[in-house]
Amino acid sequence: MSVQRLIRRNSVYYFRCVIPRRISAVLNRKEIRFSLKTASFGEAKRKLVCVNLLIEDYFIKIRQKIHINKYSSNFTVRDIMKFNTNKALALADEYASQTKGDKRLSSEEMLKSYLNKTETNEDADAMMTLYHSEDISDELYYYKCLCDRYDYEVSAEKELKLAIESGLCKYEDLGTSILVQDLKKAHQKKIELKRAATEDEDYFDVMDVCAHSGKPKSPQKETCSKHYWEDVYKAFKSDPDNRGLSQSTMQERYLRLGTVFRLMDLKNVEDISVETVRNLRRKLMEYPVNCRKLYPKLSPEDAIRQGKADGRKTLEVNTIDGYITALSSLCSYAVKEGYIANNPAAGQGMKKTWEDAKRESKARLPFNEEDLERTFSVASYPKREEDPTRFFIPLIGLHTGMRLNEICQLTVDDIQIAEGVNVINIQKDGDKSVKNRDSERLVPIHPNLVKLGLLEYIEKRKKAGANVRLFDCSKNGRGYFSDNFSKWFKRYKDKAGVRSNVNFHSFRHTFAVKACEANINDKLIDALAGWSKGHTVGNISMQNRYINELSIKKLDKAVLSMAFSEVQPLIEQYGNQNPVNTKEESEGV
The missing domain is CATH 1.10.150 (DNA polymerase; domain 1)
Incomplete structure (x- = not known):
């Protein structure tokens, strides 16, 4: 059930009030919001009754200050008292506790009891009518000036009805005697100004001077009640x-x-x-x-x-x-x-x-056998000792199904041992990001990557310190580490003669194809690649819950069953060589 000025955030109720335009312009803020410090809807509603009247009283006092000081050049926002939220909450707590279960206590009685009001009901009604009339008068004024729908023949009463029906204000049950009097004066002043104006532009500039706040405003001030x-x-x-x-x-x-x-x-x-x-x-x-x-x-x-x-x-x-x-x-x-x-x-x-x-x-095709052979050709593929970043990243993408940014953002601490298995821990941590909840996962390292020297390279990188980037990839302005590598890989695969409708992301689809060829079930494929095909209950991913129950041994067994014969020439080239050097060692640093 929706209640005006009452919102809920993380099971706690908050008071939120949009400040009227005239006051908002002086306070230089658009709303008042603070926690009611309760998770009970009933208690929040009782507190809301008290806080609403405190807020209305606060607005009336500010309007009086504005009216008294509108001709003073020294009047600033510092002269306006702040709304005391602590006092409001204390009064609201007292009111809520004393009125619990009593639905008959009216707002007028509360106003007398908790705000120490001495006015009669007639005085209070007159104050509220004056407050509302000025607000409506402002609405009508800007409505006529800026929408160019002002008709001087129409009576103020009809203008008020038009405004209410148009949704420009929410006050339908008002005594209109003060309102009509104010409107007639404002209308007469605007007629005189319009006759004296020579251009429409000048007319609007002059019209803004006679706003009830007494401060010159530009026509754009209409948008102050709107939200950019x-x-x-x-x-x-x-x-x-x-x-x-x-x-x-x-x-x-x-x-x-x-x-x-x-x-x-x-x-x-x-x-x-x-x-x-x-x-x-x-x-x-x-x-x-x-x-x-x-x-x-x-x-x-x-x-x-x-x-x-x-x-x-x-x-x-x-x-x-x-x-x-x-x-x-x-x-x-x-x-x-x-x-x-x-x-x-x-x-x-x-x-x-x-x-x-x-x-x-068609746009998400996997690599076919010929594409892979061209990509990982010994003759054209980057040399491990010269550029380990470009050497290992495509190979990891093929053997793990990881997204490019997931690989590029890896640190040496992400390579771990779980249940005796070498794994890559893909997680959201620090400046590392993942696509969704299901993307956080552990992926066993395929034996081919071990044969190609990945673990030796990792050990070399660890000597540079903890939490060091595994590869030479810098972050762009949008927070991605994969931008530069993606551009290089596109140039490389085009030069190698690979089809134009595949890209680095096609390694993920190739991984899925290889997994199907190895008769791995869909749940295990989703767990390895981080696909979110499961449903959710609340904020809990059922897919993620299933994956967490899978043992690393089961995942490792699935990875071991997958064959990647297309990289065999690279394994033969690098499998029996000395451990790979890092970039720093290759450059003699």
Whole structure:
């Protein structure tokens, strides 16, 4: 059940209140949020009654200060008292404990008991009506000025009704005598100013001067009640629900959202609608690959037109779906925080056609026998002593099914012995990342890698110190260690005459093919390669739970049964040689 100003984070309830525009501009903040320090929904609701009235009282006092000092040039935000959350919580705790089980205690009675109010009910109602009337008056003022829908013939009462029906304010049951009086004065002043203005631009500049806060404002101040997508994303990044996501994943989402909002030509999350998402999807289907690199000076629309003219390849279905998913995640967070009512991007992802699935399967081909022989040809393959990084990484990819970044980020401490078996420990630790929960795993080292001198190389690297990188791979700006190696491998395999529709990731698919040829069951293949094909219950991966119950001996037995005859020439070349030197030793360091 949703309750206004009440949110839940990690089983604890929080108070969250959006600060009204006039006060927000003075305080230079958009909301007040703090923990109610309870996991009980009933207790949180009782505390909320008290805190709500404390907040309203706080806002009234600030409005009075603003009104009294609006003509003072020395008035600053430091003159505004801060909201005392500790005092509010103490009063809320007392109120919640004394009203437990008593649903009849009204907010007026609480106001007298816990805020020491001396006003009569009529006085309190008058104060609240004044507070609400000023808020509505501001809403109507900006609504007319900036939407250009002001009609001087319409009465203030009808304008109020229009605002309420348009959802511009939430106060429907008000005494409107003060409101109407204020509106009429403001309307008359605006008429006079409009007659004196010569240009629409000047009109809006002058109109802002007569706002109720008494401070000049630009028309852009309308957006102060809205939320710029980058600001929402910063809050989204720090949300506890995202604590398991890697920095590179969040950075990738940020880059995708930048493209999304440029294509939608929007800046605020409140302006997103289902129609804008549909238009976005159509634009993404025409969006050229590497568009910003190809056309850095063109607008998205011009880039799309130029891409068509140049015959550029457009985004794949999976990529488009990734953009929509990034937007949907942001919108879901905005809904949770109360910025928007619903998620317009939900269910707007791309559905794959039969042609898409067929094209995707072709794009993920494994290496065939000829590809592997060309890749690991003794004549063209990098020499172990000269470049152990380029020598070992493709071989590890073939024999373990590891992702390229998983290999490039390895440290010497990741090579371990478990149950008497040499294993590679793939884990998220420090600046090392994994794709998902199931990617953390132990992979036994294939005997071919031992014959090729991997363990000797590791022992040499350990002499450089603990936690040293196993290979010479540097991290790029997005947090990946694999960027430079990926570019080199593409150049190498093209030069070796390997098919164009395979890449380093094809080693994972080749590993799966080799495992099937060895009659290894699907669960063991998933455990070795870190594929997440299992289901989850809550945040617990059933696949991961199954994998954890597998013994290293079973995994090692599966690895031993896999044959990689294509690397036999390399084994014959290096199997009987002296232990491999590290790069430092090769260079004489």
